[in-house]
Amino acid sequence: MRIREFQELIWKTYRHHDEKRGVTKTYEWLVSEVEELGRALSKDDMDNVKEELADVLAWLSSVANLLNIDLEEASIARYGAGCPKCGYIPCRCSYREKP
């Protein structure tokens, strides 16, 4: 299954909820799932990490769906030719610990 197909699956599964909730509240769900991923990572619970990664991708897909953005197309446009900053694969930018 490609990214686009997964995004379409999430649309078919959750469209009725996502449209009712709207972009802002759906984004808030995405953020809470990212926080849950962080907690799972800190516990080194790989089964839970796997679940939380899937939840993050699902909620990210929901946000993109509500904005009518194709995640696969957007991701390839941004990263398909390498690092968006330096343009290389692998990236040649200076290492940074935090954003």
Ligand SMILES: [Zn+2]
């Ligand atoms: Zn780079």
